[in-house]
Amino acid sequence: MAAKLRKGDKVIVLAGKDKGLSGEIKSVDPKAGKAIVEGVNISIRHAKQSQSSEGGRTPKAMPIQLSNLSLVDANGKATRVGFRMDGENKVRFAKTTGDAL
DSSP states (O other): OOOSSOTTOEEEEOSSTTTTOEEEEEEEETTTTEEEETTSSEEEEEEOOOSSSOOEEEEEEOOEEGGGEEEEOTTSOEEOEEEEEETTEEEEEETTTOOBO
16 A cells, blocks of 8 residues: 655644644654654653763654644645546645645
């Protein structure tokens, strides 16, 4: 099955503690069904000090379930993704506007 959400897509969070926030997908793990979105689902990670790096608390974006994400269309609204044939090519399109992605 083709991927509805890909790296670089602008998405909005539909459910969870970060509901309503939007960001860009940095990476996708299709096997686990999760994606890392910039600025969403931030967690604090503690690093021990070493000779090469300073220790402390660093914010890190954690993976979020793909079902809790929706693509943002040209109008800035959440949209579902469909597929259609454009000549010989299979392209994704926004269901709300019909625009190819």
